[in-house]
Each structure stands twice: as structure tokens, then as C-alpha cells.
Amino acid sequence: MAELLSPAGGWDSLVAAVQSGADAVYMGFGAYNARRSAKNFTEEEFAQAVRYCHLRGVKVYLTLNTLLTDRELPGAAELLHKASRLEADAVLIQDWGVWQLARQAAPELPLHASTQMSLHTLGGARRAAELGLTRVVLARELSRRDIAAICRDCPAEVEVFAHGALCMCYSGQCALSAVIGGRSGNRGTCAQPCRLPYGVNAPAAGGHPLSLKDANLSPYLQELEDMGVACLKLEGRMKRPEYVAVITSIYRRLLDEKRRPTREEQRQLELAFSRSGFTDGYYLGRKGPQMFGTRPENVPEPKELFAQARTLYEKGDRRTVAVDMDCVCRAGEPVRLTVRAGDQRAEVTGPVPETARNRALTAEELQARLKKTGGTTFRCREVRVTLEEGLMLSAGAVNALRREGLAALEDTLCAVPERRIAQPEPLPDAPVEPAQPLLTCSLQKPAQLTQALADCRPEMIYLPVEWLDTLDVTPYLDRTSFCAVLPRIFRTEDEAVLREMLVRHRQVLAAVAVSNLGHLPIAEGLELPLRGDLGMNVFNSRALLFLRELGLSTGAVSFELRHQQIRDLKKYLPCEAVVYGRLPLMLMENCVIANSLGCCDVSSDYRKRSAACRCTGENVLTDRTGARFPLMPAWGHRNELENSRTLFLADKPEWRRLGLTYARLRFTTESPAECVAALQRYQGQGDYIPADLTRGLFYRGVE
Structure with a gap:
């Protein structure tokens, strides 16, 4: 079954994701991630988060997916060391300098290629795998045909974006926010200027030709699994925990039950967050103006839906770990408890039982006390007891034995093989630079x-x-x-x-x-x-x-x-x-001219466009200040927006x-x-x- 990957912008969102059924979560700590304005995690919180997740069988991916300067790379090396020591399951990267650094600083730490690496073909995905990247996150603009072609022959795992906000520009290729406002999307500080009004060959008059609806691929999960997609990603590190709970729980049910969403589930997804509804246009290969939408500033919160979601992830631990216990209590020997979860086990010992003075301990009483795992992550299924007659063991001693056994099992479940870390090699000398370019x-x-x-x-x-x-x-x-x-x-x-x-x-x-x-x-x-x-x-x-x-x-x-x-x-x-x-500010899959004005030649083949095609002429995008951004044609009937x-x-x-x-x-x-x-x-x-x-x-x- 495909892995369900949910966002964790803070501790509450992490709990919401895990308790709602996520197989993995992605999060950031420190400043080097693509959602720097999210709450993110401190180092201590990240360590707690990893343990919380691993105990419940959930993987943790650290986002280190921004471009870094030379001055920031030593900090990134330390972050990689910490991620390795704190047992992150993988690190998501964009910067090839970080890739080069990670191979030296934490060589056994798995690396995932962020969608910001602009990998959108089989050749690119295979080359990433050759470089040791264990997973490739594909561009969000790919169709089902494109995804299937890559999955068939890519040796790395393939991750597909399944739900949430879409950027108008290919990820990693956008400089609009950086150039007009100094806030770089490649550095995690995008101001989202694509959500503002623009005019195409006309003044900005309230239209939003760059504001895509959110993606929703919930009807196609079985098809994606059949293609060989390893991971389905839900977007939303900037959104509230209740949103994370709603979308994660719905996608969890659909994956488990191998079905499409009901009308009510689609309604709940839209209530949780949408921009004039959803789109599956890229996946189906149906681009056009129907893919665009906006979200008014004062949309009322779905209080009832969010309250239900909050109740589910706050009222108790729904991701308990089933355990079996074996207890041996014999005269003259320390009582011994073995706790098992799957193929993992832990064994602890307690005091030597005393001879009973009045009433001896029974097997039923010992079983009942050991089964009391309430308030913990564990759920006891079966307790087998070997008990000699005429012995006494206090309730406090049994409780302490149970607590120690569960704690030892928790340590075992959360343990991972120690990974190598090292100080990166100093950068070598560079050749002599030319005097003039x-x-x-x-x-x-x-x-x-x-x-x-x-x-x-x-x-x-x-x-x-x-x-x-x-x-x-x-x-x-x-x-x-x-x-x-x-x-x-x-x-x-x-x-x-x-x-x-x-x-x-x-x-x-x-x-x-x-x-x-x-x-x-x-x-x-x-x-x-x-x-x-x-x-x-x-x-x-x-x-x-x-x-x-x-x-x-x-x-x-x-x-x-x-x-x-x-x-x-x-x-x-x-x-x-x-x-x-x-x-160049944006490279866009959706032709802005065709969407807004119509186009005499909608061929996806750039070479086959006629000279009279409107998209090859002089076209501009105008913002609210009157600034005019030229729109240039690009391969595949795409647009490149210029400053x-x-x-x-x-x-x-x-x-x-x-x-x-x-x-x-x-x-x-x-x-x-x-x-x-x-x-x-x-x-x-x-x-x-x-x-x-x-x-x-x-x-x-x-x-």
C-alpha cells in the first residue's frame, strides 16, 4: 500500500496527523526549510516527535529543502548530524550543495529529492536514483500518463503530491516573490504574489489568472497505487491541526477501503480548505481556466467539522501498539516479564516473590494487573503466566514490573542502528579566477x-x-x-x-x-x-x-x-x-494567454504552433500597480513570465x-x-x- 504522508507544521498538527492515520509525517526544525514561517520544531521537540512517531510505526522526514549560502552550510552540516542522531527516517533536499554536504556529513542518512529539484521526466528521476537519492518527489504538473511512465522504470521510490495548494510556477523555478519583494520561494519565504489579481493584456481588474485551485486526487488513489507510486503527499504545514486531521483521516479510509470518496467526504475536504473547489486538471491532462480559483479572506471556519476532528485526535491515543506478555514467577527467583510487539521484544526482572502469609497470588490476579496498560501507547492482547503456588507479590511490584517492561519495549521499538556522521571535508582550493568576464x-x-x-x-x-x-x-x-x-x-x-x-x-x-x-x-x-x-x-x-x-x-x-x-x-x-x-520569474504549465483570451493553436508541441498563434505574440501580465510583466512562449505551449x-x-x-x-x-x-x-x-x-x-x-x- 502507498505510504500516506501528512504535514506537521507544529506539535498539534503532528499529533493530528499520526492519530488520523498517517504512515509518515514531514516537518522542519531550524531555519532551512521551505516553510520558514510555519511553527516548525526545536531540536528537543523534534527528538520528542521522532520518538512519538516511531513508537507508533510512523516515519519522520525532515525538510531541509531550501537553497543555502556558503555561510549557512556549516549550520546545515550540524542539522544533518542532528537529524541522523535523532533518527529521522530521511531528509528532503533541494540544493545540490546540500546533497554534496550530506554525503560527507551523514552518509547513511537517506535523502529524498524535493519537488523543487524540478524532476519531471524518467531520465531525471533515474539520474537522481543513480546519485543515491532514495525517493523522487515529482513535479505537481504531471499527468497520470507521465507518472506511470516514470514509475515503470525508476529505481527510486516515487512520491506524488495528492492534495493541497498548487503553485502556478514549477516548483524550484519561481523567482516572482524574490524579485518583486525580496522574499525567495527557494529560501522558504514566498509571499505568494501569484494569489493577487492580474490582467492579461489589460489592467488588473480583479481577475486571478495565476491562482490555481487546490489539488484533490482522492478519487484516483487506487490507480496511483497500481502505477507503483510509493507515497501520496498531503500539503499543509501552514494549515491548522484540524485541517490536517480531516484530510488525513479521509485519505486513510480511502486507502484502507480501496474506494473513491463519497459525496460527503468530498464535501468535508472542501469545507476543510479549498479555493473555489478543487482541481484534478494536471492529473487528467486537462489544463485550462477551470483549474483556477480564489479563497475569500473571511471564509467562515467549519466549526462542527473541525470540532469533530479535534475530538478524535485529542481524546486519547488511537495508534496504540498491540503487545503480548509472558510472566514467570517462581520461588527463589526474580519475577521475569517478557513483552512482545510483533517481532520486537524486551525482558525485565523484578523482586523475588515472598512466601504467602495469608492468601497467595493467583494467576488471574497477576494477569489482570499486567493488562492495565491504560494511559500508555500500548494495548495488551494476551498475558501468559507461569506461577508457582503459595507466592506473594505486591500490587506495587507488579505495576512497576509492567511499567519497566513497557518502557524497555518502547526503547527497543524506537531504536535504530547507529549511523555514521563525520565532519565534512574542507572545500578544496579553486582554480585562479579570470580578471575579466x-x-x-x-x-x-x-x-x-x-x-x-x-x-x-x-x-x-x-x-x-x-x-x-x-x-x-x-x-x-x-x-x-x-x-x-x-x-x-x-x-x-x-x-x-x-x-x-x-x-x-x-x-x-x-x-x-x-x-x-x-x-x-x-x-x-x-x-x-x-x-x-x-x-x-x-x-x-x-x-x-x-x-x-x-x-x-x-x-x-x-x-x-x-x-x-x-x-x-x-x-x-x-x-x-x-x-x-x-x-525569468515563472515557468508555467498553464498557458495564461490561452486561459484568459483564448488561443488559435492549442497544440502542446511548441514547434507546431503557427506564426499567428496569439501565444507567440506580444503579451503582458499587469499587476495592481500597473507593472507589466512580459509573457514569453516556452516549449510545450507553456509560458515564461519575465520581470x-x-x-x-x-x-x-x-x-x-x-x-x-x-x-x-x-x-x-x-x-x-x-x-x-x-x-x-x-x-x-x-x-x-x-x-x-x-x-x-x-x-x-x-x-
Whole structure:
């Protein structure tokens, strides 16, 4: 049966989850998790929580699923040591630097790949398994077909998000909150700007084109189990304990009884929390405006439902452990009690029984006293007694014997093999950094590739790989080189298509840009250098070391880092940073233009869109302040949301002093002439300045 995984944002939610039937819970302690504003746990509380759960057969997963700076990594190492000592069953991670750290600090601690690693294909999931990740949490946007394809051939366990809030952007690829407010979703402080009103090619007038309904896959649990899904995850670490109890108990019943929810159960799920109802659109492969909804601020609490749920998890321990006892009481020997739960056992001894002066102890009396396990986690099923006649043992002595036996069994049930921990190896020296970075360009419109741009001789030009079938780059090869950019988001069925493109155009390519593990098997064996792109979310020196170990030739660092943080990175391979352009804020499975305005071409194949397709034209998302965020087309009829302002640093000296090998100009909405003017400005020519400039996060960074 698939594991039911419930959220534990605090102690009450933990109890609610366990008492309502969760097989496992996920929680955070410390500051390094994706729900930093949840209550989370202190170290002492976490230790108590692990014991509470393990005694009842429930697993505990620690969330360490944020991007960390170099300064935070020593604290993360200590957190990994504590998680290992405190017997966490696994740790959920996002940051590849944390993966590299964990292999040294706590090598026997199982690691799970967070959905923020953007693993959404079989190739990516298999590569994660090869790296020792024991479970892969898939992207929430996958359909039943996608999930089944991965489950069939992935050697790691597969976890699927079954219920709760959906983000509009692929997890791990969202920078909207970070760029507009300095609160990074990748660092656990997302302000949820996607829930605000926006207008598509119009002023924001109360519409919510980025606010998805909550997911609800309760009707499909048996199907997911049959696919081979190992774990079904319920979202809600920020929600109250009663919510956790309601959804956990319903999903527990459905799994145990192998059935779909009743109308009343669906009503209760919606009462507990929903945004204009629920959606199963991604799972069924039916995207569109029907997937979106909002939640008014003053929705009344379902008092009766929550009161019932609270009563169930507060009134007593419903997850008792069945035990059997054997007691031997003979003259001249200490009384001996053996307590068993399954294949686990503990044995304790008590005082030597005395000869009875008046009335001797009977077997029935001894059994009755040993069965009194009320108020504990244990439920006594059977007591077998071997008792010689004419002996006396006080009630206090029997009670103490029972308590000691149960305590010893509890220790046995909660014990795990001791794991190795170690101090991480000091980071090695990094190569000498170049004095000045070389300029590269990335393009998002074919018209931006011109003779004039090539004449500026950028070191490399990044092009979407699908352009190469229709765009001839050979006239420019004597002045620049080209890197094929694989789409950040694609599907398992696209792997062969993308590889064929690389093979066809290998002769005109100098490199391939990769953004996640799923890209590695696509480019494998083509003898083209692999350049780590922005989707890898490089935030620290250990992540760069990881990229080098993977065999990448360069690494793009996160644009959420301040310039001092970029400067101080140990550059184990040539590094690149974006120094100009609109920063990518969201990569969305649901086409915002098609949902709001309709679309003349709803093909999921980006290459088959007609030139007249509305989604390939000039489209913007407008917020309440009037800021206009361009919407660019992406592979698979997806959208990429760009920042409303253009990062501009040409007039600042710091970008040249970061130890970068490459500095990237990211062209999105610019005209061909603007692309040339911007590149020349960074080369020290002209006076080009974008009208809507911003310094981005270069100086202020993120929380």
C-alpha cells in the first residue's frame, strides 16, 4: 500500500496527523526549510516527535529543502548530524550543495529529492536514483500518463503530491516573490504574489489568472497505487491541526477501503480548505481556466467539522501498539516479564516473590494487573503466566514490573542502528579566477540573431534547441559560437525528440545548456560540453563542486545572490551570471494567454504552433500597480513570465570583479537593434540604457 504522508507544521498538527492515520509525517526544525514561517520544531521537540512517531510505526522526514549560502552550510552540516542522531527516517533536499554536504556529513542518512529539484521526466528521476537519492518527489504538473511512465522504470521510490495548494510556477523555478519583494520561494519565504489579481493584456481588474485551485486526487488513489507510486503527499504545514486531521483521516479510509470518496467526504475536504473547489486538471491532462480559483479572506471556519476532528485526535491515543506478555514467577527467583510487539521484544526482572502469609497470588490476579496498560501507547492482547503456588507479590511490584517492561519495549521499538556522521571535508582550493568576464548572450526571439549582433563577437550565443531546425546559424560561426538551450520543462516523451535535434545540429554547436538532471541523458555521449544553466539553482560553492563532479564545463549562478555572495563563491568550474536583461520569474504549465483570451493553436508541441498563434505574440501580465510583466512562449505551449524591469549593470564596476568567466546578457523583449546596443554598452561603447532599468537582486539579495 502507498505510504500516506501528512504535514506537521507544529506539535498539534503532528499529533493530528499520526492519530488520523498517517504512515509518515514531514516537518522542519531550524531555519532551512521551505516553510520558514510555519511553527516548525526545536531540536528537543523534534527528538520528542521522532520518538512519538516511531513508537507508533510512523516515519519522520525532515525538510531541509531550501537553497543555502556558503555561510549557512556549516549550520546545515550540524542539522544533518542532528537529524541522523535523532533518527529521522530521511531528509528532503533541494540544493545540490546540500546533497554534496550530506554525503560527507551523514552518509547513511537517506535523502529524498524535493519537488523543487524540478524532476519531471524518467531520465531525471533515474539520474537522481543513480546519485543515491532514495525517493523522487515529482513535479505537481504531471499527468497520470507521465507518472506511470516514470514509475515503470525508476529505481527510486516515487512520491506524488495528492492534495493541497498548487503553485502556478514549477516548483524550484519561481523567482516572482524574490524579485518583486525580496522574499525567495527557494529560501522558504514566498509571499505568494501569484494569489493577487492580474490582467492579461489589460489592467488588473480583479481577475486571478495565476491562482490555481487546490489539488484533490482522492478519487484516483487506487490507480496511483497500481502505477507503483510509493507515497501520496498531503500539503499543509501552514494549515491548522484540524485541517490536517480531516484530510488525513479521509485519505486513510480511502486507502484502507480501496474506494473513491463519497459525496460527503468530498464535501468535508472542501469545507476543510479549498479555493473555489478543487482541481484534478494536471492529473487528467486537462489544463485550462477551470483549474483556477480564489479563497475569500473571511471564509467562515467549519466549526462542527473541525470540532469533530479535534475530538478524535485529542481524546486519547488511537495508534496504540498491540503487545503480548509472558510472566514467570517462581520461588527463589526474580519475577521475569517478557513483552512482545510483533517481532520486537524486551525482558525485565523484578523482586523475588515472598512466601504467602495469608492468601497467595493467583494467576488471574497477576494477569489482570499486567493488562492495565491504560494511559500508555500500548494495548495488551494476551498475558501468559507461569506461577508457582503459595507466592506473594505486591500490587506495587507488579505495576512497576509492567511499567519497566513497557518502557524497555518502547526503547527497543524506537531504536535504530547507529549511523555514521563525520565532519565534512574542507572545500578544496579553486582554480585562479579570470580578471575579466567574457560576454555571452541568450536570445528568445529568432529575429534577435543578426549580422550586427554577430559582428560584436560575443563569446557565445544561447539559442533554444528547437530553433535550429528552422534557423541557419552557419553564417555567424566565424564570429561567435552557439549553445543549444534545452527546455527547462519537458516530458519523458520529449527526450528522444530533443536528443535527435542535438544529433542533427551537433556540427554547428559548441555546447548544450542543461537546467536539471533530466537533461543529462539527452546530451549524453554527444561529446558536446555541458553548461549548467539557471535552472540548476546554484547558490553555494558546494553546488559548483557538484556540477564539476557531474562533468559540466560551466555553471550559471543564481541571480538571487548578492554580488558579494557571487564574488566569494569558490569557482570550481568557470562561472556565469546574468548581468543584463529581464529575469525569468515563472515557468508555467498553464498557458495564461490561452486561459484568459483564448488561443488559435492549442497544440502542446511548441514547434507546431503557427506564426499567428496569439501565444507567440506580444503579451503582458499587469499587476495592481500597473507593472507589466512580459509573457514569453516556452516549449510545450507553456509560458515564461519575465520581470517588468530590465536588469542593467553596465554602469557599475562590480559585475566585472566577481571572478566570473562569463557574463550573460539575457535578451527577451528587445528589438534586434536594442540587443546590439546593449551588448556594445557592456563592451564599453555607446550610451544605451533601458528605459525600465532595475538593479535586480544584485545589491539587495533575498531573505
